[in-house]
Amino acid sequence: MFLTGTMQINAAGHLEIGGCDAVELAKQYGTPLYIMDEALIRQNCAAYRDTLAALYPESQVAYAGKAFLTTAMCRLVAEEGLALDVASGGEIYTAHVAGFPAGRLIYHGNNKTPDEIRFALEIGVGRFVVDSMSELELLNELAAAAGKTASILIRVKPGIEAHTHHYIQTGQMDSKFGLGLADGQALAAVETALKMKHIQFIGLHCHIGSQIFDLKPFQLAVQVMMDFIQEIRKKTGALVRELDLGGGFGIRYLRDDKPHSLKEFIELIATTVKAKAAAHNLPVPKLLVEPGRSIVGEAGTTLYTVGTIKDVPGIRRYVAVDGGMTDNLRTALYEAKYEAIVANKANAPAEDKVTIAGRACESGDILIRDIELPRLERGDLLAVLCTGAYHYSMSNNYNRYPRPAVVFVRDGRSDVVVKRETYADIIRNDVIPPCFQQSV
Numbered sequence: 001m002f003l004t005g006t007m008q009i010n011a012a013g014h015l016e017i018g019g020c021d022a023v024e025l026a027k028q029y030g031t032p033l034y035i036m037d038e039a040l041i042r043q044n045c046a047a048y049r050d051t052l053a054a055l056y057p058e059s060q061v062a063y064a065g066k067a068f069l070t071t072a073m074c075r076l077v078a079e080e081g082l083a084l085d086v087a088s089g090g091e092i093y094t095a096h097v098a099g100f101p102a103g104r105l106i107y108h109g110n111n112k113t114p115d116e117i118r119f120a121l122e123i124g125v126g127r128f129v130v131d132s133m134s135e136l137e138l139l140n141e142l143a144a145a146a147g148k149t150a151s152i153l154i155r156v157k158p159g160i161e162a163h164t165h166h167y168i169q170t171g172q173m174d175s176k177f178g179l180g181l182a183d184g185q186a187l188a189a190v191e192t193a194l195k196m197k198h199i200q201f202i203g204l205h206c207h208i209g210s211q212i213f214d215l216k217p218f219q220l221a222v223q224v225m226m227d228f229i230q231e232i233r234k235k236t237g238a239l240v241r242e243l244d245l246g247g248g249f250g251i252r253y254l255r256d257d258k259p260h261s262l263k264e265f266i267e268l269i270a271t272t273v274k275a276k277a278a279a280h281n282l283p284v285p286k287l288l289v290e291p292g293r294s295i296v297g298e299a300g301t302t303l304y305t306v307g308t309i310k311d312v313p314g315i316r317r318y319v320a321v322d323g324g325m326t327d328n329l330r331t332a333l334y335e336a337k338y339e340a341i342v343a344n345k346a347n348a349p350a351e352d353k354v355t356i357a358g359r360a361c362e363s364g365d366i367l368i369r370d371i372e373l374p375r376l377e378r379g380d381l382l383a384v385l386c387t388g389a390y391h392y393s394m395s396n397n398y399n400r401y402p403r404p405a406v407v408f409v410r411d412g413r414s415d416v417v418v419k420r421e422t423y424a425d426i427i428r429n430d431v432i433p434p435c436f437q438q439s440v
Contacts, residue, residue, distance in 0.1 A: 001255070005017070013344075017409050018409030020413070022381060025414060026343075036409070037388075038408045041296055049081060060288045061288075067393060071094055075099070107128050143198035153242060154193065154204055157177070190238070207290070212248045269289070297386055302404075305379065305381060306381070308320040325362060326395060326397065328367060329396065331366060338368050338385060340382050348374035351375045352373060
């Protein structure tokens with residue numbers, strides 16, 4: 001067992017987060033429940049912001065909203081002075097309703113629709129990350145119709161395969177994201193953008209993947225991108241003003257995980273950019289990074305109530321909880337692994353090896369395999385750690401289960417930032433055609 005952020009075991013032997021007893025949170029809000037440690041989120045935002053600013057003053061941290069985004073999270077990100085990476089019309093709308101400054105939005109996506117682009121142009125999104133030649137042409141056309149000029153970063157595939165799950169590798173040549181260097185597509189996009197009347201070419205973007213522990217791929221990506229910046233200058237005369245290196249910095253999910261420190265990561269990319277700029281006699285570009293998981297991942301905990309306990313003699317003991325792949329899809333997608341604490345018996349010794357099963361009608365709905373925990377009983381509360389990133393974002397209504405509530409906790413206070421869905425919410429958009437209404 002390991003504790004993150006403001007977690008501690010209180011005098012009652014209960015897990016406490018942000019000064020709030022998890023047992024009391026379960027009573028007040030029900031389970032499953034996403035608990036977000038607000039102080040840790042802010043601490044992580046500040047660590048990125050301040051570390052990058054100290055090592056590379058001309059820089060900007062952009063929180064990757066796809067990891068976890070609500071209107072309250074948008075407000076928090078704005079208060080911490082970060083930009084915001086959005087990847088859909090829905091994420092743009094969330095930021096807009098929350099009052100997030102549109103000029104600090106960076107809009108991603110490999111298939112932006114015309115309606116999404118029009119909306120982004122209308123509210124004044126600061127940067128479009130162009131993912132293809134067809135998008136570049138569409139954006140120029142729509143910007144012209146709106147009487148605007150779109151500032152763009154061109155997304156480049158640097159040809160680097162990071163050591164992570166293949167579903168979350170994005171920098172290799174065979175990726176649905178970005179334009180290739182080796183095949184000349186990225187340079188062709190730059191040359192085309194420079195000729196367009198309603199496009200302002202600002203810089204380049206790359207992202208090599210997610211949950212990466214090895215720093216070497218990040219360094220290689222910087223070197224490749226800086227060499228490409230030099231090639232752009234030689235062939236077009238244009239200077240790249242901004243270099244966005246995306247995110248992907250890994251976090252600790254298990255006690256044996258040993259990610260590098262944030263300072264090591266930032267120091268490596270900052271010094272590499274500066275060294276390559278000096279070698280090529282280039283002005284240093286503004287440097288952007290887009291952390292998501294490493295801002296919110298360890299700050300999230302999902303609280304479940306134990307239900308059915310089933311022994312398969314000689315094989316395993318299944319402990320079912322009142323959630324599963326509907327609130328944590330990562331286990332089914334990536335075979336992600338987690339640690340957990342029995343929140344109401346946090347000081348009790350481990351006695352059983354059990355497998356934590358979800359309640360969805362899928363054999364693959366398993367949250368944790370073969371974990372050693374205190375003796376469990378129906379009604380116990382299981383807290384699964386490090387569930388702040390890509391859990392609420394990927395939550396779903398499979399089997400028509402309602403999505404959980406989300407609460408922020410800090411200094412002994414808890415605030416709902418997403419209400420628990422009801423059965424009525426689930427059928428809200430259902431329609432029975434008139435021809436069916438007399439059939440019952």
